[in-house]
Amino acid sequence: MLRLPAFEYHRPQTVEEAARLLDGFGDQALAIAGGTDVVPNMKHGLFEPAQVISLRGLPELRGIHVRGAELVLGAGETLASVAAHPMVRLHAASLAEAAGLVAGPQLRNMGTLGGNVCLDTRCTYYNQTRFWRQALGYCLKKDGDTCHVTRVGRKCVAAHSADTPPALMTLGASADFVSARGERSIPIADLFIADGIWNTVRRPDEILVRVRVPLPPEGTRTAFRKVRQRNAIDFPLLNMALACELDPEERVRSIRLVVSALGSRPRMVSGLDEVATGRTLSDEVVEAVAGKAHQQCRPLTNIIVDPEWRRAMVPVHVSRMLRGLTTPAAAA
Numbered sequence: 259m260l261r262l263p264a265f266e267y268h269r270p271q272t273v274e275e276a277a278r279l280l281d282g283f284g285d286q287a288l289a290i291a292g293g294t295d296v297v298p299n300m301k302h303g304l305f306e307p308a309q310v311i312s313l314r315g316l317p318e319l320r321g322i323h324v325r326g327a328e329l330v331l332g333a334g335e336t337l338a339s340v341a342a343h344p345m346v347r348l349h350a351a352s353l354a355e356a357a358g359l360v361a362g363p364q365l366r367n368m369g370t371l372g373g374n375v376c377l378d379t380r381c382t383y384y385n386q387t388r389f390w391r392q393a394l395g396y397c398l399k400k401d402g403d404t405c406h407v408t409r410v411g412r413k414c415v416a417a418h419s420a421d422t423p424p425a426l427m428t429l430g431a432s433a434d435f436v437s438a439r440g441e442r443s444i445p446i447a448d449l450f451i452a453d454g455i456w457n458t459v460r461r462p463d464e465i466l467v468r469v470r471v472p473l474p475p476e477g478t479r480t481a482f483r484k485v486r487q488r489n490a491i492d493f494p495l496l497n498m499a500l501a502c503e504l505d506p507e508e509r510v511r512s513i514r515l516v517v518s519a520l521g522s523r524p525r526m527v528s529g530l531d532e533v534a535t536g537r538t539l540s541d542e543v544v545e546a547v548a549g550k551a552h553q554q555c556r557p558l559t560n561i562i563v564d565p566e567w568r569r570a571m572v573p574v575h576v577s578r579m580l581r582g583l584t585t586p587a588a589a590a
């Protein structure tokens with residue numbers, strides 16, 4: 259049986275108090291929300307905090323509502339409530355879809371949006387027990403000095419494995435953080451960096467309080483797709499989100515596509531305007547967009563499933579997602 263190590267547990271009542279605790283305890287501290295990732299990772303010896311600061315019940319992290327031209331989602335809202343909320347389904351359907359496809363129902367009832375955005379990266383050689391990792395001499399991300407994936411250099415390429423960020427990026431969302439030093443907002447498209455050890459520009463003592471999604475312009479259609487081993491529960495082998503604004507003649511006004519679960523950060527596919535803007539989503543345009551995604555996505559063996567197969571699935575699912583925007587039956 260895997261046991262939790264000893265730690266002190268703190269239950270602050272306000273976000274300011276939580277921020278003070280995180281600041282005061284420094285690198286001894288770790289925030290916990292639903293705990294669906296923190297707890298297994300602590301049992302595996304991947305996180306070893308002496309002080310655990312609970313974010314559950316902080317009033318500032320609750321609520322989902324439309325304010326002005328934005329949909330505002332508290333970071334402490336569960337994935338189940340994000341997936342089911344009528345305002346999210348109306349204004350950010352791809353986000354509702356992504357939240358509804360995380361893990362399984364029990365984990366979505368505990369896991370939060372904030373925990374999903376701040377989720378640690380994953381790797382075949384990292385998400386293992388301490389005994390398993392020790393047998394291999396550990397790895398660069400935790401306790402060791404070698405990367406078993408790249409075998410060269412000093413870079414960790416563990417995979418970004420959260421489902422909601424691709425949808426949030428295509429929707430142009432921003433994240434609001436609070437720490438003892440004050441507040442700051444970061445567009446989610448700028449949050450992630452290509453470093454599997456710590457793959458965001460968020461500092462460890464910053465608390466994600468809310469996510470703000472601009473209400474999309476009329477004619478915007480969104481979609482999310484996920485490939486996983488078992489549809490009942492698993493992390494993504496590949497996921498992707500799309501937001502496409504169409505004019506009344508169904509010509510593309512703007513298009514944003516993000517593909518993830520391959521490298522350490524979600525990839526915003528570039529160069530789509532030149533192949534799609536001003537045109538309808540014909541077979542030729544769908545193929546061109548899928549081709550751009552295929553060209554730009556190069557997974558490594560950071561997850562147990564063959565990277566070449568995962569790469570080959572990129573254009574297949576991009577095409578299905580695009581065709582599903584105009585003819586929903588084609589998305590199946």
Ligand SMILES: Cc1cc2nc3c(=O)[nH]c(=O)nc-3n(C[C@H](O)[C@H](O)[C@H](O)COP(=O)(O)OP(=O)(O)OC[C@H]3O[C@@H](n4cnc5c(N)ncnc54)[C@H](O)[C@@H]3O)c2cc1C
Pocket residue numbers: 288289290291292293294295296297298313333334337359360361362365368369370371372373374375376377378419420421422464465466467491492493494
């Ligand atoms: C079997 C299994 C399957 C899973 N499948 C998926 C999947 O398919 N897709 C997927 O995306 N995830 C999956 N997960 C991971 C996890 O359940 C979700 O990502 C969930 O959203 C994490 O939220 P949480 O509140 O439980 O986060 P926690 O575990 O509490 O925290 C996760 C990380 O985020 C930090 N954190 C949490 N909230 C905040 C905040 N407000 N501000 C700053 N930092 C914060 C914590 O310090 C920690 O580093 C799975 C987990 C398990 C155990």
Ligand code: SF4
Pocket residue numbers: 380381382383384397398399400404405406407408413414415416454560
């Ligand atoms: S990519 Fe390399 S360094 Fe990173 S977790 Fe995997 S084996 Fe470790």
